[in-house]
Amino acid sequence: MTLIDGNLLVELLAEHEIGVRRQSRPVLQLDEITLAGGSGGDDGEGGTGTSGRSPPGMYRSLWPLPGGNQTYRTALERLLPLAADQPTPTGFVRRLQHEFPQVESVATAKGYIRVLVALGFVTVNSGQISLTPDGREFVETQDIELVREALRTRIVGVKELVDELEHGTRTMEQLQQVLTDVGLAWETSAQLGWRLHWLESVGLVAAENGLYRLLPADRPNEL
Structure with missing residues (x-):
């Protein structure tokens, strides 16, 4: 008696379509970037934000x-620069954690990837993280204006905050109302705070005694 490997037999039958019929089934791939904020109306704080869709190409969080x-x-x-050779997300996370040892959580590291995507500096496609033209230009020039423009044109509410500050100093409460007026409302002020920290980091805004003001265009690093 000759024993036949059952698994091999099934593979051969399938390969030559003997006694089997092929059926197509759709395969769905989870798009974590869109769910995290890209033109999809996320809240960025675990489900406590407003609903609705963002303008195309813009992020709510x-x-x-x-x-x-x-x-x-x-x-x-x-x-x-960690994305210069198109690493996988897993490879990028390892590099990020090596560069920033305090980032121990993989979930947190993936959140930082979403920031880079939201700003338009990287894309995540076909299992690779790649620099966009703007991302490559920033790596080469470190031109802060690229980041300022990304904030204004890709993050909902940033342009409105800057426009409001052109009229004078404002409190957090007043600026929170600006976001509410454009359809952004959360149970905490974290999203407003992060927007303001970003604007401070790129030299557009300064804070003093609880008041925020726009910095002169010709002196972006004034404190």
Whole structure:
């Protein structure tokens, strides 16, 4: 008696379509980036924000980067080169954790990838993280205006905050109302705070005694 490997037999039957019929089934792939905020009306705080869709190409939520509130620009200068050779998300996370040892959580590290996507500096496609043209330009020039423009044009509410501050100093409460007026409302002020920290980091806004003011265009680093 000759024993036949059952698994091999099934593979041969399937390969030659003997006694089997092929059927197509759709395969759905989870798009974590869209769910995290890209033109999809996320809240960025675990489900407590307003509903609705963002304008195409814009993000409702913005997060910090490792290193502290005033060092987001420096963090970008350290993070973006890690994507120069199109690593996998897992590979990028390992590099990020090596560059910032305080980032122990993989979930937190993936959140930082979403920040880079929201700003338009990287894309995540086909299992690879790639620099966009703007991302490559920032790596080469470290031009802070690229970050300012990304904040104004890709993050909902940032342009409105800057426009409001052109009229004078404002409190957090007044600026929170600006976001509410454009359809952004959360149970906490975290999203407003992160937007303001980003604007401070790129030299557009300064805070003093609970008041926020726009910095002169010709002196972006004034405190």
